[in-house]
Amino acid sequence: DRISQALGRSLDRLSSGRRINSAADGAADLAIAERFRAEIRSLTQAQSNTGQGIALAQVADSALEETGELLIRMRELAVQSANGTLGSSERASLEQEFASLRDEIDRIANTTEFNGKNPLADGSDVAIQVGPDAGDTLTVSGATATAAELGVDGLAIGTASGATGALSGLDTAIRQVSSLRSQFGTAQVRLESAARLLGAQLEGTSRAESLIRDVDVAQEVATLTRLQILQEAGVAALAQSNQNLGLLLKLL
Template sequence: MRITNRMLNNNVIRNINRNLEIMSRTQEQMASGKRVNRPSDDPIVVARILAFKTSIAANDQYKKNMEDAKGWLDASESALGMATEVLQRARELAVYGSNGTMPRESMQALGKEVDQLLDEMVQVANTSYGGRYIFGGSQTTTTPFEKISDQSGKVSSVDYKGNPAALNWEIAPGVVVAVNENGGEIFKDVIDIFKLLIDLRNGLDEGSYTDVQSTLSKFDQAIDHILNIRATLGAKSNRMEMAMSRLDDNQIGLTQTMSKLADIDLAETVMNYKNQENVYLASLATGAMVLQPSLIDYLR
């Protein structure tokens, strides 16, 4: 096959443009710091990078769920810690009022303190976290416990307005954790803590040593009941902490692997660029000689 000047010229220009394109792509990699900047650069690598990004984004959401779940659990445990303190103080007052030697006026004074403890317990039961009531079940925007007062203005009972629904947080694919405890079971169903405080207050107000004494064992039961729930909350909180630590390690691994796929080795890329630049300059120099006009060109 005869090689014409036109064919030679076209080959030279095509090779120069190809070398320039290769150098331009490497220059773009250095500027962006990324091995691939568009799907056409390497479709397989781009697909793997997108898969890693999807996993990392999902893990970020799971991390947020875990943090919210742990905050909810810790707020619940802290509230029940205050409830335990209220019960322990009420039991101390019950012990004072059941010794049979205290004057009625002194017992009534203790009854007033118990009345304050009752208000404090209602406030604890209505604890909120992030603007949501933690012991109301799924009704997180409605005050779960409501005081009912008698004609004298004293609290005669406390009604529960919440429900037993669980609040479930997804912390991993297919892994769901209930972050709340049933407020009704905590404060009323197993042992009615509010009624216990009301009975103690009434016994002190009436100066009835036997009524006051009868509450002592119930206070022990109530304290044990609250402590058991606190243990459950603490175990869940520890689980969230371990899960977050494990997720952090996983995120580091995913990020490092994705970086190996997506990010350039700057030193290697600079070296490649210099080599490509030399090749391009050489092709320009060679092309300049090949494309020099000949005498025949002028005679045409």
């Protein structure tokens, strides 16, 4: 009967914790709740995407920080080699270290990776999907930080004049690295802002979905109790009716 069916639905709601378990519980509410659920899933994935974008920018910045340290050391060596009191053997040792540092710059640029992306070697931009819709993207601009791109591949400090001439090139390279670090830092700040916005959107959408889909336990317990009382009253009434019918039959 209708009371038994309503009692069954009430028990389903309490056991599942959800007010809407099927279209029979409210087709319109179910459609709204499903739309919210799809958006929650999309926002959660966008949040993960944004976190990966932040990590990419951090990896690139850390690598560029090390490249900057190498360039500063190379400049220090150039200043040392420009000193007229040095002999040729001493300059040769300085040139050897200088070349090793230049090779290390290339190694960093070519081996810095994040999830298959090389942010310092190929110069490719990376589009980060930071929202549930097609236009919700932020771009992490690519960079190339090889020795050749920084303009230090042809520098040498084996002579005093070469060392003096290398200083301006090294200064340019140091400024270039600083500019690239600023580029990745700006991207990280924007992505962190997007992540905070996603968190707020996810919280609000989850709350809205919960209000529609989740059961009000206190209210549902009250409903269940009322239905149980009605069912018990109906059973008692039926039993009493059967008893009265039996007495009537005896009198007849």
